[in-house]
Amino acid sequence: MNTISSRTTASGMTSLRSIPSLDRLGSVLALLIGVALLAAPFITYRANRIVAGEGRMLADALPSKPAVAVIAVVLAIAFCAAFVRKPLVRLGAAALGLAAILPAAGWSASFVTPDGNAFARVSPSTGFWLLALAFALLAADALARLRLGPWARLLALAVAAGAVALLLASGAWDDLSLLKEYANRADSFWREARRHLWLALGSMAAACLVGLPLGILGHRIRAMRIAVLQGLTIVQTIPSIALFGILIAPLGFLAAQVPLAAALGIHGIGAAPAFIALFLYSLLPVVANTVTGLDQVPAAVIDAARGMGLSRRQRLVQVELPLAFPVILAGIRIALVQNLGLATIAALIGGGGFGTFVFQGIGQTAIDLVLLGAIPTVALSFAAAIVLDAIIDLTQRGAHDRH
Amino acid sequence: MRAQAVLLRAAALLLLVAFVARPQLFAFAFEPLTANNASAIYDQGSLLALTLSHLRTVFLATLASSVLAVTLGVFVTRPFGQEFLPLSRSLVNIGQTFPPVAVLAIAVPLVGFGEKPTFIALFLYGLLPIFENTLTGLADVEPQTLEAAKGMGMNARQRLIQVELPLALPVILAGIRLSVIISLGTATIGSTVAAKGLGEVIIAGLQSNNVAFILQGGLVVALLAVLIHGGLAAVERAVARRLGRPAGAATSQPS
Structure with a gap:
């Protein structure tokens, strides 16, 4: 190069x-x-x-x-x-x-x-x-x-x-049309911003909680890896609006049957189906990269750890996971950037987020309103990509030093 | 195992064709999902026509982005285009952080409603994986191979066409496959800006609170995606086998 x-x-x-x-x-x-x-x-x-x-x-x-x-x-x-x-x-x-x-x-x-x-x-x-x-x-x-x-x-x-x-x-920008659109909706802007972040970050955190153990199991058990990865790949191919929409039915049923679920704010329409859909979408990158990261740990390193008398659990926590960490983070980066973008679709099913302004703007053919939703979305994904890339570089350097 | 997979694909294809051509035959399966005597099968247009126009948009956009992305990928890896390489690499990274909805929404005011903004969004968004994989594929060609080709008296153009591109082909094809799958899903969002496609069925379902419609649209797109994914992956394996490479060397992970 x-x-x-x-x-x-x-x-x-x-x-x-x-x-x-x-x-x-x-x-x-x-x-x-x-x-x-x-x-x-x-x-x-x-x-x-x-x-x-x-x-x-x-x-x-x-x-x-x-x-x-x-x-x-x-x-x-x-x-x-x-x-x-x-x-x-x-x-x-x-x-x-x-x-x-x-x-x-x-x-x-x-x-x-x-x-x-x-x-x-x-x-x-x-x-x-x-x-x-x-x-x-x-x-x-x-x-x-x-x-x-x-x-x-x-x-x-x-x-x-x-x-x-x-x-x-x-x-300095207050006389621009974009900022006038914002001034008319300052309250709802920040409400949708919080909702957007909560949808994207919350579902990603949930995907990490579930995806890491799944990935570790998948690394150990080959049959399970194939089943889980194939299932998640198929989930990824379902278009986002369809997945959001399909989840409305079971959640609506749940809310109608279980009063506790409704009390927790779970409804057929709204943020709950969007949250679950984003969670399902972000599972694949997290699980796949956990499996890949663990697979890439050199056998010699594991042998050495075994030779030092580390138990299976100690090897996983002290050796394998730290070495696989940059690859796992790369999966988290993909999931987060993807989630920040896909969360815009949540607006179509009443889930809120910046998509609210995008779709309102499309409906009114008001480009500035579209931009009011699109610019923060792009800026957020962009910033998230830069921050996570930097963290990945730092951990890679750390893993390298320890090597 | 392989025969089973082929059989499964064939059954899925058959099911898809039957459903798109004669959706009324499947009404019984969707009836339990409807309420208030709403129709169980999308009746505001022909599913077949919508599927075909969905596929046409995706095909044309992917074709256009493949041609441009591969050309650009070749351009920035030649000596005269080298100055554009660092920028194009970072552009690929930046571009992938743009959500497809944003691209779609921004295209509407520029070209109006209908197929055009969808085509533009699919085209732009489809460029990234193909371009990235073209770069990877060309970079992965071993320097010794190129030296050998040079030693055989090939000029730069012959090396590109007879050595580099064929060796990079499986990776480039993987990029095209990824791009097609992303486009199939993104094209459904195109229906929010009045493009003819399967998104229409889903949106009609969302608007009239009819889960049967949502499920139909989603299932058809998902089946299409799974089938096309399988078909293109088979092509990649065939190409890789011809090159004497282990099958499945090309990854579909975008990073």
Whole structure:
């Protein structure tokens, strides 16, 4: 991997020595930035929530001086992407770009909206999204090349989250349509957020409690492994809406027959079927990875542990599980990211979560309402993936040291 | 054991075809699930037509994403595309954290209701596993094999077509299988944005509180998924056998 990339950059250097070396990826991104700036509207202005909007280019979306400043910054970043190869510089440029256009979108919303007009809606448009995409790609490329360690990745995530929180708290975005949708539903937003997290995390915790013992048993007993894994694979193929829906019937029956179940909040419609469906979906990655992780423990290590006089139980707890832990965590990561996404479907059966806004938005063809549900979902899955990947790296390092 | 599995698959296929073509024959099985004399079998459209249009959307989307993903995978592993490799690897990781519903919902305002947003969501989401497996498959080709091919006087293009791609094929096929299975399920969600598909049956059931409908739609999709999964896995095994590899070397785990 290393040798291949260094070889090609070396040959690339020799063939392009006369020109200041042009970065291929960077030039594509620079082109994207150019198109976004010159050919696509930065924001969309609508007289009210439902009517079709009209696009405004960046130059018309801000007062003239700041508009020129933002355009200059964006062009400088395009230049930097095309010609500068140092990952740290490119990362800085991408961060600067995002720091320029994110507040600019909020500011342009205040600038474009006529004073005292409560109906007008301003949303980011194609130009904004393309610029944001280009900067995000530039940052992602720089981060991939920097090969940051787990702690540095966590720090980068914290910085990004802090910046977004600051932007939201400062009120710079308050005139954007997305935040107006939020302001109309602030209470239900946080209620659905808690519900979403509870569904995704709770069902995953339950899957770990059941899945780990199942995986350990499956590792020991071959017949059971095949049966359990095949059964769970079939569960995974049932489409999520169908599984959610099918569970309504038995739970509704249970609630009707057992008063205690109803008292505990178990109903046919609502969070209970969603919770159980998510639990069933997350069992497969947990069980499969527990089995794989335990299978991968070298026989020599187990022999050594046996030689040291460890009992079967001690071997499992002190040797096998710690060594299998990174692989098990990888399964938990898959389950969690999958759950955070699938929990959106719960809204279809009255289970709540961010999907409520997504499906309401689809029904009203209100894109900003869709985004109000979709953006937090994507952000949560993204953050969960980064955090768990970092933890996996850390445990792998730990397992390696102990080895 | 193997004969038993084949027999089981054949029975499942037969059951599926019979149910989709003549659903009324199975009304007795679904009747206990209905209340207030609601119909036991979906009657707002033909199950056969819905199944076919479901399969068509999935097939077209997977075909499109296979072509693009394999091309991209080959591109970033060639010397002239190498600069895109680190980014494309992290994009695959990031992309998989996007829930399919979000992709679907965001596509609606851009292209309107109907099949198009579903197709876009399936296409984009299907790219990831195929691209990832193409990268893995090409990276797993042993350097000695490539050196030997070079020694035989093959140029870069011949090496790609005659050595690298055939050796990577089982892993690429595993990616395509994963993508098809994800798409089959995601396409049902497409019915929330008015795409013709089996999701319609499930959604009709959710709206009219008719578990029989939900079960029918879900069972047909699940049977389709199990059968297609089995069929594609058999193709993979055949390809792997031709390469002299142990069967089942390709994993379906996304990570």
